[in-house]
Amino acid sequence: xxxTTQRPMPGDRLLTEPLTQGEPGKWDGEFAAPPDLGRxxxxxxxxxNVKPSDGPHAKNARGELGPIMFSHYRNRVSAxxxxxxxxxxxxxxxxxNVIAQxxxxxxxxxxxxxxxxxDDPEAMTRHIKRVAHFxxxxxxxxxxxxxxxxxxxxxxxxxTAVGGGEPEPLDEVCRKYxxxxxxxxxxxxxxxxxxxxxxxxxxxxxxxxxxxLMLKSLEGYIKELGYSxxxxxxxxxxxxxxxxxxxxGRNGMIITEKxxxxxxxTGTLMTDLPLAPGRPIDIGVEDYCKVCRKCANSxxxxxxTVGDKVVYNGIEKYKINWLTCYRLRPYVHQFWxxxxxxxxxxxxxxxxxxxxxxxxxxLQATPIPAxxxxxxxxxxxxxxxxxxxxxxxxxxxxYDSGIKPGExxxxxxxxxxxxxxxxxxxxxxxxxxYYYPLKENTNRFVKRDGA
Amino acid sequence: xxxxxxxxxxxxxGAAAKDPYWDAFINRPASDPRNAxxxxxxxxxxxxxxxxxxxxxxxxxxxxxxxxxxxxxxxERMGIVRLRDxxxxxxxxxxxxxxxxxxxxxxxxxxxxxxxxxxQTPVRDGRFVTFTLAAYIRExxxxxxxxxxxxxxxxxxxxxxxxxxxxxxxxxxxxxRIHVxDEVVHTDLPLAPDGEA
Numbered sequence: 001x002x003x004t005t006q007r008p009m010p011g012d013r014l015l016t017e018p019l020t021q022g023e024p025g026k027w028d029g030e031f032a033a034p035p036d037l038g039r040x041x042x043x044x045x046x047x048x049n050v051k052p053s054d055g056p057h058a059k060n061a062r063g064e065l066g067p068i069m070f071s072h073y074r075n076r077v078s079a080x081x082x083x084x085x086x087x088x089x090x091x092x093x094x095x096x097n098v099i100a101q102x103x104x105x106x107x108x109x110x111x112x113x114x115x116x117x118x119d120d121p122e123a124m125t126r127h128i129k130r131v132a133h134f135x136x137x138x139x140x141x142x143x144x145x146x147x148x149x150x151x152x153x154x155x156x157x158x159x160t161a162v163g164g165g166e167p168e169p170l171d172e173v174c175r176k177y178x179x180x181x182x183x184x185x186x187x188x189x190x191x192x193x194x195x196x197x198x199x200x201x202x203x204x205x206x207x208x209x210x211x212x213l214m215l216k217s218l219e220g221y222i223k224e225l226g227y228s229x230x231x232x233x234x235x236x237x238x239x240x241x242x243x244x245x246x247x248x249g250r251n252g253m254i255i256t257e258k259x260x261x262x263x264x265x266t267g268t269l270m271t272d273l274p275l276a277p278g279r280p281i282d283i284g285v286e287d288y289c290k291v292c293r294k295c296a297n298s299x300x301x302x303x304x305t306v307g308d309k310v311v312y313n314g315i316e317k318y319k320i321n322w323l324t325c326y327r328l329r330p331y332v333h334q335f336w337x338x339x340x341x342x343x344x345x346x347x348x349x350x351x352x353x354x355x356x357x358x359x360x361x362x363l364q365a366t367p368i369p370a371x372x373x374x375x376x377x378x379x380x381x382x383x384x385x386x387x388x389x390x391x392x393x394x395x396x397x398x399y400d401s402g403i404k405p406g407e408x409x410x411x412x413x414x415x416x417x418x419x420x421x422x423x424x425x426x427x428x429x430x431x432x433x434y435y436y437p438l439k440e441n442t443n444r445f446v447k448r449d450g451a
Numbered sequence: 452x453x454x455x456x457x458x459x460x461x462x463x464x465g466a467a468a469k470d471p472y473w474d475a476f477i478n479r480p481a482s483d484p485r486n487a488x489x490x491x492x493x494x495x496x497x498x499x500x501x502x503x504x505x506x507x508x509x510x511x512x513x514x515x516x517x518x519x520x521x522x523x524x525x526x527e528r529m530g531i532v533r534l535r536d537x538x539x540x541x542x543x544x545x546x547x548x549x550x551x552x553x554x555x556x557x558x559x560x561x562x563x564x565x566x567x568x569x570x571q572t573p574v575r576d577g578r579f580v581t582f583t584l585a586a587y588i589r590e591x592x593x594x595x596x597x598x599x600x601x602x603x604x605x606x607x608x609x610x611x612x613x614x615x616x617x618x619x620x621x622x623x624x625x626x627x628r629i630h631v632x633d634e635v636v637h638t639d640l641p642l643a644p645d646g647e648a
Contacts, residue, residue, distance in 0.1 A: 094498030220486030
């Protein structure tokens with residue numbers, strides 16, 4: 001078996017099995033050397049490419065994670081009407097009410113036969129980044145494709161990755177489509193302060209829908225320029241690292257320079273449009289994550305390691321336990337859909353302001369051996385002003401995280417409706433937000449490894 | 452690229468001047484309409500009404516919440532119109548909606564004069580907002596449709612988003628360049644209207 005795990009974690013049993021059958025992940029020619037992914041992630045061995053059908057949702061859809069998870073994923077209408085519309089289509093009363101269904105399943109256009117000549121890839125890269133921002137992207141990057149960044153499996157005639165079948169020769173795919181565009185939207189900062197709450201769900205889901213719409217528009221525009229655009233073939237995080245969009249944090253999230261961890265990197269476009277790829281960046285995540293551990297300490301399921309990096313599937317990185325993270329959901333779905341705690345507490349996740357930029361620039365300007373001191377100073381400031389775990393009360397659209405989980409109350413001033421089920425406004429005061437579940441309540445069924 | 456001061460457009464040396472592809476992005480029509488996201492959204496029909504109706508707040512509060520949601524989805528303005536003739540004819544109750552919700556989105560370019568993939572982006576944004584608003588109302592358990600009426604500009608004016616000019620186009624009440632979403636949400640969700648039509 002090529003994939004190795006130095007420190008197995010609870011729930012890793014499924015992951016340590018070979019992900020795909022076939023040739024081990026070694027590549028020849030121009031792809032013999034592994035790609036440069038920056039300081040936070042290193043490829044140190046053969047990487048076996050993951051099939052789209054090996055992802056958590058796909059495993060769950062096949063019932064491999066047990067009946068509770070299967071039922072949670074397939075047979076549940078969300079408790080919150082906004083989450084029904086903006087979240088996964090499985091959780092709406094009618095999936096046709098979810099716009100992502102229409103965006104993802106809409107007809108795909110043909111590539112324009114009149115190809116636009118590109119004399120200067122740098123100029124085209126600037127143009128594509130500007131177009132992506134115009135379509136709504138908050139972060140955009142371009143990476144040079146490498147087989148280790150790709151999902152295994154087939155590519156459909158419409159240019160999307162599909163599982164099963166004979167895998168495509170990935171080095172050939174990279175030669176044919178040498179560039180990966182990584183573009184996504186950021187979650188609203190104020191709303192994800194209500195992590196483990198329907199308000200945070202809204203920030204996550206709506207940004208995901210906007211990202212889907214933006215990528216659909218960008219895909220169509222690249223085809224209009226006369227070039228190919230493949231959706232979902234390349235792995236977003238690997239491409240984001242190579243493109244210089246961000247660095248990989250201890251929480252398993254890409255941490256960007258402007259928005260911190262409040263972005264999700266799932267969508268990519270692989271293209272033959274001549275572009276100029278970016279380079280990995282160094283914003284000090286490697287140094288910060290060694291010291292901080294805020295995400296690991298506040299994760300309700302202990303899915304984030306407090307230990308060192310491990311080598312898994314040939315990649316040296318901090319490895320989260322996705323299974324325990326995922327398995328909490330059926331027990332909390334009446335309070336929230338997506339946790340987001342590791343994102344909300346990350347010191348990099350701040351409003352995009354001058355003092356945040358100053359902190360990152362000061363970290364960047366410090367020589368690497370001396371960064372530990374700066375990190376400790378910045379973390380002390382973060383703990384002092386932002387708290388160790390955010391418990392901020394957030395109110396939006398009638399939602400109020402100041403109401404204790406399980407209680408129902410209308411806290412809107414001036415509401416004259418006869419809330420038969422809620423009761424009228426209660427005396428919820430102060431600035432304290434309640435986020436379910438408390439960590440001590442989850443420790444009973446999810447123990448930290450080695451604890 | 453131009454610096455815009457209200458109705459004034461002052462040529463400004465910016466990124467567009469160095470971007471040889473921008474003009475085609477804004478003005479060249481798509482060779483295949485399916486490559487334009489707004490065309491994909493045109494066929495988004497929407498689903499059924501959730502039979503389990505949620506507990507509603509008072510109409511003023513509900514209207515304020517919809518306004519917050521529309522802004523979060525990307526609408527620059529949103530207005531609610533009470534339709535006076537909603538039940539005037541013999542229309543059955545299922546075809547009759549007492550309220551119309553009109554949205555306007557920011558438009559860097561006017562979609563009427565910029566037929567390119569980029570120039571049509573406000574149309575896409577408008578459909579995104581109206582679809583999601585209507586879908587949200589349906590999932591709350593009230594009836595709602597998002598369809599293109601013949602008179603969205605008149606409804607926008609009635610909702611207080613601006614006034615109509617001689618051509619029947621909306622002139623925004625404030626100076627921002629906006630595009631009135633071509634689809635309007637009709638609903639029976641109890642709301643506090645901004646005007647009547």
